[in-house]
Amino acid sequence: MTEYLDPTDSVAVPRKTAPRPSSLDGKVVTLLDISKAKGDHLLDRVEELLRARTGVATIVRKKKPTFARPAPGPLRQEILDASDVVIEALAD
């Protein structure tokens, strides 16, 4: 093959997802509402099911200021420090 210069950034590598826990027993779960319409409806139901079906220790509810942008750094850090598991809701 002819040699062409690379238009992509080969330094940027896909990030790996965090390891998944085998059980939610005793875990702190954060439910993150991204501020899409009806995201709270979806998360209300998720919270209900988590409480009924798992042994979660705590459920924390957080909300992004807007769905159009990444969560602000301090919010991400807060979630990272306090949670074992994060569930993010996309609704509409």
Place this chain on the structure above:
Amino acid sequence: MPRKPSPRGGQSRNARSGARTPRRAVSNGSEPRRSGNGPPTSRPGQAAPAPTVALDPVEQLYARGLTDGLPVVPPTRERVQRALEELNRPADELIAEVPPNYGRATVEKIAINAVMAGCRPEYLPVVIAAVEAVCDEAFDLHGVSATTNSPAPLVIVNGPVRHALEINCGAGVFGPGWRANATIGRALRFVCVNLGGAVPGVVSMSTLAHPGRYTYCIGEREEASPWESLAVEHGFAPTDSTVALLAADAPLTVYDQRSRTAPDLCATIAASMAVIEHHKMTHWGDTLLVLSPEHAAIIAGDGWGKADVRRFLFERLQRPVRDLVPGRNGGDGLPEHVLRKFADPEHDVTLIPKFRKPEHIGIVVAGGSAGRFSAVVAGWSFSGGSNLVMRRIR
């Protein structure tokens, strides 16, 4: 005003471009195509070529998943070097990190993408300024590139560079036929995909997108405008060359042959503007009104300036709460947190504006001398979304 170059205009500088093309017979397309075993970089719709065309440079770049569906110019070291020599900036200078994947857009990486898009070396400063603008936090490229909505970055060019590079500002301004418009917009798209990661259907999840995602670049026809240019309005000197970047929907043509006064014509424009995004959308942000020279002359003939147009449109584009409730002329409407402010929204006559401020209605003059057509170009600019961002071209 910049005119369309001669049919051969802009072609001669790349006369060497065929030098590396292998002299191989090109497939007539009758061979069965391989499918499902493309290289790892393959993107949707870019299957590996049949073996007989595998050495064709254009096919190689298709096979690597590095095109927008149209052929690209192979980014050979020589071509990229030529672009960099003309620019005279360090190849490793970091211009921006491109959301959402935050690939590093160095001068060299931008040049590679610009070469692939078909840019002449002298277009590179415009492309670099456009990359700077879209990577400004205010533009929210992360959202623009990832949303299920349809925006594409629209490049609006002002200043002397329009003449120097033969950027079309006149007839068919949104259409094909001008190398600078076609390739500058396309180069920006390649940067967003190749460095930002906005691969359609993978990261860029737009339900419909629009053709402006191939390329979307216009010049303002300052010479036919009765008013100061977009750049001068934003504090730049008339001698500055600038880009303005808007996360933009497709242009919506506004036809009006018979209005002869500013209020008549602006009433027509307001009716088209009222439906952008959703007819009940409110508190919208940056949006562009592209007035044709004939329409601009009618409005200016009544002594109106841009501020008068904005004020008229802003005031006209307000609707009572009762017309904006969900379920009335469509299930969408005012969000719940707004509705809660009114005791009886079904009957409330409080006026809610379409735009957050009159200043969100940007106005430029562009297009051919003949024709009473203008265009509304909606921004992706709800509160918290994208904003118009401008940069001086260095």
